Amino acid sequence: MAKDKFKDLDKEVQDKVASMDTDSIKTFIVQTVDAQSELMAAREKDLDWLSKKEELATANEVYKDGTKGNKLKVEFALRVLADRGIKV
Secondary structure, three states, X not given: OOOOOOOOOOXXXXXXXXXXXXXXXXXXXXXXXXXXXXXXXXXXXXXXXXXXXXXXXXXXXXXXXXXXXHHHHHHHHHHXXXXXXXXX
């Protein structure tokens, strides 16, 4: 059974779009993309959000560096095995 990626989209929106003609759907897409651009622009002006974003970026550094290091270790070990002709 396939996962429904649109399960969180309001049924009303799904029905509305499904019943639109092609030109109306194209207009709907443009309007939705414009609304998303406005939302992202507003977020970038939100000082509280920007402050929290910076705090999170700083706090995440230790995990980011550790994750990068672990990923490189595994990739290197896999390459060594592959160079030895061992399929993993």
